[in-house]
Amino acid sequence: MQQREADITIIGTGTAGMAAYKAAKKSGQRVIVIEGGAYGTTCARVGCMPSKLLIAAAENAHQLEKAKEFGIHLTAGYRVDGHQVMQRVRRERDRFAKAAADTVLNWPEEDRLRGYARFIDANTLETDTGFRIHTRTTVIATGSSPFIPAQFQEAGDRLICNEDLFDFEKLPDSVAVFGPGVIGLELGQALHRLGVRVRLFGRGGSIGPLQDNKVRDLAGEIFNQEFSLLDDAQVETIQRSDQGVDICFVDQQGQACRESYDYLLAATGRRPNLESLNLEAVDLQLGPKGSPTADPQTGQLYLKSGKAAPIFIAGDVQNYRPLLHEANDEGHIAGQNAASWPDLHPVPRRTPLAVVFTDPQMALVGASLPQLQERLGSENLVIGEVSFHNQGRSRVLLVNKGLLRVYANKESGVLLGAEMLGPAAEHLAHLLAWSVQQQLSIPQLLELPFYHPVIEEGLRSALRSAAAQLN
The missing domain is CATH 3.30.390.30 (FAD/NAD-linked reductase, C-terminal dimerisation domain)
Structure with a gap:
């Protein structure tokens, strides 16, 4: 096993990891970043940017639909070319992702290691590619992954998440979207406006991140005027069929329904990428959902004994505010404090x-x-x-x-x-x-x-x- 020495080691090269590297590097200390997956951020590859590209196409189609209300009539109508829509989504997505990946590839080669890392103790990491890294401090910036409920596995090869959708070469004919959170709402409405038959299934009445009941109730009314949003659906069965996916459910009028869709799109949230890190070896304090307990103003993690650990966390893996601008802030905060450890410099967080x-x-x-x-x-x-x-x-x-x-x-x-x-x-x-x-x-x-x-x-x-x- 090859031995490496570092003052600061950063696990992950997404938005938070990139920001942590830049902040730590300014200290003049030895910094190593470890990445086992693809370079490029979640935002650029499978999140913010490809979704906004799809939404942009949908908004243009919707404006054509509304034109008659302004007295403008498209006598020849219009046609959505699903292949061309997805071609632009993939082309521009790849451009954004390449720009992020190139940033990492331009860092000194001796600062970069490929492989998935795991803790041996608080100051030692190993990768599945044969490296052992002895480090003074570590920043965990491993991001998150889609959460797929077990019931959805019945859809077989017709089960997709947002990350799969952006690789499609053409638009599907129909999609059942599960989860009316941010991802489900954005993609569900965009697909509907591009001519895809869509029904959106939710649980518990939540709509997006809305917390104010008056705003949330109005949102349910408005979205249901355009496409079907069942914010508290009773889904009985999901089954792979010759046609795609059969879904049996009870609608909001109490009627039993059976519908077929080409795909089931799971937009049921994301979970922190922590499982492969072997956190048990570090004995960190964990919150009620199993994630490490962090100080949001320093990124600092703590041991079960109450002592401060030489380990910091940033970005979606922390699940504090899983948004790009927050991940960038958290990366800078964690990188700076990992470099100055044991002296910490709390940074007040911006308004949510x-x-x-x-x-x-x-x-x-x-x-x-x-x-x-x-x-x-x-x-x-x-x-x-x-x-x-x-x-x-x-x-x-x-x-x-x-x-x-x-x-x-x-x-x-x-x-x-x-x-x-x-x-x-x-x-x-x-x-x-x-x-x-x-x-x-x-x-x-x-x-x-x-x-x-x-x-x-x-x-x-x-x-x-x-x-x-x-x-």
């Missing part, structure tokens, strides 16, 4: 910000309504809201669907969070996140300029609604 690229879009900013109700009590909160149904600019653009709710401290008036379903949510969410992070109050925000006619005027209406309730 999440966007879902459905239509209408979803956005969550700051603390959620349930979190604030638990922390402050409902009596100490004010909730301002605006419906986009009659919002001027939204009606002009025929995107007048949705609801924005903003949450503020009743005594101080400080904005604490917001939840939105509606047009331009990706942009309004940034304005709201910056405002929450700056701890601005509702009156202060209402002193800022709002142009006319713009969708941002809807935000002003929600702020005015909140201001009317302040002490």
Whole structure:
């Protein structure tokens, strides 16, 4: 077995691992990165970018569908070329993935090891390619993988996840999507708009990451106007058939149904890639779901004895906020602290910000309504809201669907969070996140300029609604 020495070892070269490497390398110490899978980030290869490419095609098709409402008639109609759609998705996906992979390949060769790593003890790692690494500190940045419930295995070779979909050479004719989370909603709606027969199955009534019941209920109504979303489906059986996949279920009217689809797309969440790391050898503190317990401001892990371990964690494997910009922040934080260990430098985290690229879009900013109700009590909160149904600019653009709710401290008036379903949510969410992070109050925000006619005027209406309730 070949022996290697390192000051900092980073397991994984996704977004978090790349950020950790760059931060650790600045210290001038010996850094080794270990990767057993493909170079390139989850975002570029199988996540954010290919999904947005598919959504972009779907949005263009949807605009053609809406053209007649503006008095524009496409007399010859239009045709979705499923092969060409997927050709562009794969081509641009490969370009994004190659750019990320090339970044890693441009690092010094002596800094890179191929193989899957496992702990021997807190300062020793081994790879399945025959290397033993003695290291002062380690950063775990191994990412996550799709979670597939056992019941779905009955679909056989017609069971796919989002990672499989992006390799398709053409669009399928029909897909049953399980899981109305971010991935399921985005892909399900996009496939529907590209002419694929889709039904979306959920459990427990959840829709995306929405936490505010009023926003979530409206989301269910709006999405069901376009395609079938069973947010609390009773699925009886799943079976591979000659035609594809047969699904027996009870619909929301209590009717027993049997339907066939070409594929079953599992969008039922992701799990941290921890199983092959042999964490038992390190005796780390583990949370209730089996993941290591980390300090989000340092990335530090702890031993069961309570002592700080020379091990740090970052990115989706931590499952703190599994988003690219958070993974990048966590990588920098973990890499810096792994380099300075045992001296740690806590870094305050940014205001939580999440966007879902459905239509209408979803956005969550700051603390959620349930979190604030638990922390402050409902009596100490004010909730301002605006419906986009009659919002001027939204009606002009025929995107007048949705609801924005903003949450503020009743005594101080400080904005604490917001939840939105509606047009331009990706942009309004940034304005709201910056405002929450700056701890601005509702009156202060209402002193800022709002142009006319713009969708941002809807935000002003929600702020005015909140201001009317302040002490």
